[in-house]
Amino acid sequence: MKAAIVREAGHAPVYGDFAEPVPSADEVRVTVTAAAISHVVKGRASGKHYSSSGQFPFVVGIDGVGRLDDGRRVYFVVPKAPFGSMAEYAVVSPAHCIALPDDIDDITAAAIANPGMSSWAAYTERAKLKAGETVLINGATGTAGRLAVQIAKHLGARKVIATGRNIDALRSLAAIGADVTIPLVENDAALGESFKQQFAEGVDVVIDYLWGRSAERLLIAAAKFGRDAVPLRFVQIGSSSGADITLPSAVLRSSAIELMGSGIGSISVDGLVHAVGKLLRATTPAGLTVAVKPVPLSDVERAWPEDDSARRTVFTMNAVTS
Incomplete structure (x- = not known):
């Protein structure tokens, strides 16, 4: 599958081929449509974030939006390593998937979560x-x-x-x-x-x-x-x-x-997933807004250093709802 791959610490991701993840009996496969750059993602890519595994190579990305094999549209978090979210496919625990409300599109959900x-x-x-x-x-x-x-x-x-x-x-x-x-x-x-x-x-x-x-x-x-x-x-x-x-x-x-x-470790993954679920359900009713810059995943090497705090860079892949 195509993915954004970090081959060694201190190097930006490159676009290339990576083995496709295979779900176990207690996991589900997500066909990814959108995944955003965040400070955590950048920190893990550099190997400097406290939650970095230190193992290379890996697919970058800790969360995203996509569809399960049964067609359900979900936001997901913490895909199984070394398969991150910036790829055509990811594998996650069902407990780490949140059904998306119909009033929020894939790119906005990936950007705001x-x-x-x-x-x-x-x-x-x-x-x-x-x-x-x-x-x-x-x-x-x-x-x-x-x-x-x-x-x-x-x-x-x-x-x-x-x-x-x-x-x-x-x-x-x-x-x-x-x-x-x-x-x-x-x-x-x-x-x-x-x-x-x-x-x-x-x-x-x-x-x-x-x-x-x-x-x-x-x-x-x-x-x-x-x-x-x-x-x-x-x-x-x-x-x-x-x-x-x-x-x-x-x-x-x-x-x-x-x-x-407040972050990974001080709050359980289940607690973070619960918080994201409430946020996504409130996004449209509360009128929450975020500036977004959608970019095809194939452009990851160009877009990665251009990311800034003014807009969320969201990589898109497969068919995306915008």
Whole structure:
């Protein structure tokens, strides 16, 4: 079968032939129609993601959309290694397949599932977000962050605060639900003052896609200016600003901050699948939107380095519903 193949660590996928997967008695075969690039997929391809197996070669991709042999249209996740989702066929456990509602097309489903799941699972599985609470999204200008704004409002957040480095993209967030926007400027004093005002007014949940310096400033501001003995659930999802931070121990001793992660390992695969199912069923009724760039899988070598956070690159194969 044709597939996007990673032959060694540090090398981008190439388009080529790979053995077709054969399902066992407790697995199902998916004829894949669409699969999207994500940070996890890129990390695994490079061999640097914490969930990477370290075994090469393999077909890249952890999720996608396709059809079972009985014709059912599904979103699927965690195909059997070394057969990823960016191929003509994948093999998965039936428990890792979700029937797609008729009101969402293949490309949109493939594009929105992973970035939308990142915040949906963080809100519902980790932070246990309640209607009427205030959410701060650190790093809201990328695809996942923009969806996090929309999903927070859909789940009942009273107020959504969004931070970001791209000023133009940050301004556009007001149209999709952001009540307050905070530019991540270099001046620590100015940034600290902006954070101080928001924590003084009350923040219940922080969703962090950046880590690095801005996360340090957020945690310090939360400890200094947050409400006494009122827990702040700080959920760490991504690290595009850096893998490490320096955090004074007094920040945790002097506050009711609950620091947690959200992702593969901190949430079970079943929990993630459950979250994606709810997200996909809500996509059309809630009006959730994502910018998409469809690309034939045969163009993977050209499109892979061009992928960015502004649009989701979705590879298409076989017959696709668009």
